[in-house]
Amino acid sequence: MGVWVSFFAVIALVVIPLVGAQGAGQYLFGIVIPYLAVLTFVIGFIYRVVQWAKTPVPFKIPTTGGQMKSFSWIEPNPIDNPSSTGGVIVRMALEVFAFRSLFRNTRIELRDGPKLDYGSNKWLWVAALAFHYAFLVVFIRHFRLFMEPVPFFVGALESVDGFVEVGLPRLMISGVVLLLAALYLFLRRVAVPQLRYISLAADYFPLFLIIGLATSGILMRYFIRVDITSVKELVIGLVSFHPTIPKGIGVIFYIHLFLLSILIAYFPFSKLMHAGGVFFSPTRNMPNDNRARRHINPWNYPVKVHTYAEYEDEFREKMIEVGLSVEKE
């Protein structure tokens, strides 16, 4: 059910600008909605992050994935079981940039016979990396549209991205990778029974949205060309807070922009917030040094305990009988 609901929701989101981005409607889709979306994103994102940051961390509970630091003659694993801030930074960096925990799944496994094999989840790691990095590259490439002069690294990135040198305009690999990776992540959810079982509409919706976004972008670049100068004029207008609507930008652009607006407005209220959340994860962002450095729980409160005195009062005679020393004879 979740799949279809999400699918039709995204179809509707395509149809809305298709119908509405005409005449005065262009002001709505080209100016008002993007501004509202960005505002929602910024406020929502900050709100969520502040909410997490405000919530105390009562205990230091890292998941230890390697040998702790103990004796000088036992080699510790400073990354999977960090004992210092430096180790935590490396652990977090590997987690954020290389999805290290997902990579764990690709351990070499012993199967029937002497054959060595890799775990099936390697594909998840590959697809996840491809997806996120492709997204990043595509995002940076878009700097060309809202920065004047175009920063040097955008050009450099584009020459790498377009290394296959086919098509006119030159084919950018990142867009294709993004689309394929998103499709893989979607198909995986449908094809693997366990995943289909756990997937919610909220898992399909952002995927469809991103697939729609990437598709409209690719269409715009290679097939249904739009006037790029006008697009840039519009975008620069938005960024510099002097919004204008140049004439003659194709409706495909408004679809693209609307899907993007929905995505960023939806972002703070969804699981997409994992992007910010990963930095707060107490099982990853804390060193395993509890025994050396005391962690403070801000709401630590006294509790009712059964004191030694109460204990002795109850058992004194029996203790004396067997010769255990007591406080009060």
Add this chain to the structure above:
Amino acid sequence: MSLEKLLQQKKSVILERWFDSILETYPADTRQFLKKKKNRFANPVAHEISRGIEEIFNNILKDANSEDVSPFLDKVIRIRAVQDFSPSQALGFIFDLKKLIRDELAENMGESRISEDLWELERKIDAMGLMSLDIYTKCREKLYELRVKEVKNRVGRLIERANMMCGIPEKEGDPEVCNTDNLT
């Protein structure tokens, strides 16, 4: 062609079907997971079942005696004895084999030699069914035994200590020491 040869030929198909029919006894969502039977350590249930039934099948073919089959029946049944199955559900898979083989040999049924051999084979499967009943019962008994044992072990030494102190005096005339306080 003899029945044995025929079955040898169709072994992989029959085993595949047999495995699938065993999976049928699991809930659909569980089944899907079990289907990936490759990794011994990541998916031991499916691995052990598929290996177990293969060995059972081999043993049927080579006319082995019951001691040879028993460990492999044990492998499969030991797992099913702790899963959510009634005894008949846990052991039904043995009898499924009869139907699977007949279905697979449908076209050869006319040959008189085959049907005679098949009669023998089915008697073997029935015998295995009875053995399975023993194994299953033993597994369940073991579980109950373990439950009792654990409860005893939990305070095992304490009871031993208490009993020792309460024990029969070694020499006649010794006072009987009984310190039941130990258990309060």
Add this chain to the structure above:
Amino acid sequence: MSKVAPPEELAKVDHTPPKKGWMDMPVELKEGRWCYGSKPKDHEVIGLPNPRSWSPGDEDWKLPENWQEIFLEGMRERLDKFRSFRLFMDICVRCGACADKCHFFIGSGDPKNMPVLRAELLRSIYRGEFTTAGKILGKLAGGRKLTYEVFKDLFYYFFQCTECRRCSLFCPYGIDTAEVTMIGRELLNLLGCNIDWITGPVANCYRTGNHLGIQPHAYHSMVEFFCEEIEEITGILPEPSLNRKGAEILFITPSGDIFADPGTFTAMGYIMLFHYLEGLGLDITWSTYASEGGNFGSFTSHEMMKRLNSKMYAEAKRLGVKWIIGGECGHMWRVCNQYMDTMTGPADFLEVPKSPITGTVFENAKSHKMLHICEFTADLIKHGKLNLDLSRNDQYKLTFHDSCNPARGMGFFDEPRYVIQNVANNFHEMPIDTIREQTFCCGSGSGLNTDEFMDMRMRGAFPRANALQHVHDKHDVNMMACICAIDRATLTTLCEYWVPDVEVIGIHELIGNALILEGEKKRTMNLRGEEFPWVEEEEAEEAAAEVILEAAEEGVEAAAEEVADEEAAGEAEGEK
């Protein structure tokens, strides 16, 4: 002929394929998969809410009228108190990396035992009751309301999680189902829904200092009993002290080691080690008040964890010791490593642990002031302070089971291995993806080691047993070492069902076997009172040697007599 259904019909398991999503599946509590309900008397001792007789199998769980309100208020409070909880409710993307990492899922195949879905049970309530989208869109946003059915489902599955943290290792965001389960159980506790095997030990531990409710004189008697056994085996009677003020070190171990086999043999190992070290300057005492290392409170709530854990530092302070050694125990060390200093510290009345024998200062425990006994022993071995006869462990072909808590809640891997390899000759590791940080749970942790849960436990134990079977087949392994009291009890059961030729042993039992005490008699049996397999052979050899010797002696004597006779005869002849 009568119409009897064919066998394939009879044996058919009726499963409607789940066309529906999991939220729409009816909740069914199957016997053998839940533990008995907590008893009112225990509730009263520790002040748990809603004391009453009840069973999870009952239709009516006798919840207070405003139970939803209590539950949701509790949830709100914890969302504001635990960043972990709020974050884990918010950021799961349901990528499925954790799905097949849970031993209960692997062994049972029940989809709600996938860690992601176990957490989703609570997450769906979070979305349905606490987020705007969930309130408006309901199921579409993955939200649902807290109904009686849902509440039962929560109980059922949070008491089917052993808090082993294996899933958290594989999660790209470090979402820890153990943390979700811990808080989930806290919420269930607000309504008085716990299991007997947890509240019983908690109440006992609160009152008498240990889970079994053993009173001080009985504890004393048990220690005495071990000493007598040690005397029988070694000829030496150790004299450990209890509740002794002014000792340098306080020793705390799980009470299972004192009362339950085979943990008792580990306890004997501790006593022997301490006796051995006395001559080298060790000054250590046991306590009857803090006679429990384990902490079933941690399976109840953070508050209960603290109420029980407090005894450790309190007793250390009362006795005036300088630091503490903790015995071999799994969840005890999760609590001691990750919670104790924060909860009940600072232990500023103690000193940084310094081994009185080797002089090693344990900087890694400088705030907490507590050492794992394996750290202590490893240091002793490294400095060559122990006189060990490894051959006394030769009957064992060992493997090592990493207990979940020291593994993923501490990173305690190489110290125990170092000790094992220096105290025994035969050691083989299980496959790499089933040990160290990827270790499989015994299937009975977090208070689920009760007998009525046996079927489920054996299911959960299967992944571990399977790896054990592998080394048993390949290397003839017959003994699995571990550093956890629950493991010693439950792995024994696991082995007996799945791999009957393997037994379970604590590391300090191995120490006790190998340690050469000063002035001890020739040992003929191990700490279990079993004769060494080579003793019979040796005795036979000795007997044979004696026979030969005797025969030889007799021969010599006979010859001498003959000579003497001859001489006498000669002399007599000469005289004639």
